[in-house]
């Protein structure tokens with residue numbers, strides 16, 4: 001097909017899609033979920049900060065993604081892959097912060113079929129100065145329960161259109177250690193556990209090589225991190241990732257080197273860490289994945305207005 005008719009076809013698709021009834025209902029659910037999460041966090045003393053889009057340092061992630069870089073007057077910026085470093089620095093000011101933060105992750109095209117990956121997405125990213133993993137796990141459970149209850153109450157018509165019955169999970173959520181999950185199910189543990197579960201569950205204590213350098217290593221259990229993922233039930237997969245953070249420059253450097261990263265690439269972050277960071281904990285929850293779960297959508301892009309599926313051109 002010549003490029004012109006490809007663009008015409010895409011334009012036609014975008015034009016029609018905006019008024020699609022199901023998409024409109026999904027966006028309504030998302031709007032209420034965003035409201036619920038913001039209200040809940042503000043009621044707990046959190047301050048909303050605005051997101052960062054360009055930065056000289058961003059999350060390395062633990063899997064290979066393309067680099068999204070911008071060069072500007074000799075300065076090199078990257079598009080934010082997550083606000084992790086900015087969150088750690090932001091809690092030097094306010095003790096509890098959150099942001100609805102756009103993340104760009106140039107995922108390989110093989111991930112287009114998972115139904116869970118977008119190249120551009122928004123995550124509710126939060127951080128709490130002085131908090132432990134237990135604190136933010138309790139917070140994450142309450143946040144999810146509050147949001148599910150709010151959406152159930154406010155979006156009955158939309159949920160009926162999707163034939164979706166939301167269960168309000170009971171707390172505390174079940175916990176499975178990363179090593180047990182891995183031993184039992186292998187690399188696909190997340191998918192299998194999610195498919196088998198009717199309630200959300202936590203995966204805790206990731207292995208050091210399985211996560212980014214900023215998740216704190218347990219000094220009592222070398223090789224094990226004080227971190228967690230929350231997994232949605234019914235096969236919807238990962239909801240959030242988070243944990244306690246490495247915050248001393250020595251530990252940050254050691255972990256970076258162990259992960260094979262060049263500290264030079266993180267110089268600005270390290271210089272700030274040398275001036276003193278607080279211990280903190282937090283997590284990031286993907287908004288589009290949450291929408292998918294709330295509406296029971298087969299694919300993430302079914303609930304996104306301008307979805308960036310890996311390898312596919314979109315508005």
Ligand code: ASP
Pocket residue numbers: 059081082083084125126241242243282283284
């Ligand atoms: N930075 C993590 C992520 O984007 C979330 C977190 O640890 O706060 O997956």
Ligand code: MG
Pocket residue numbers: 229238240241
């Ligand atoms: Mg994650």
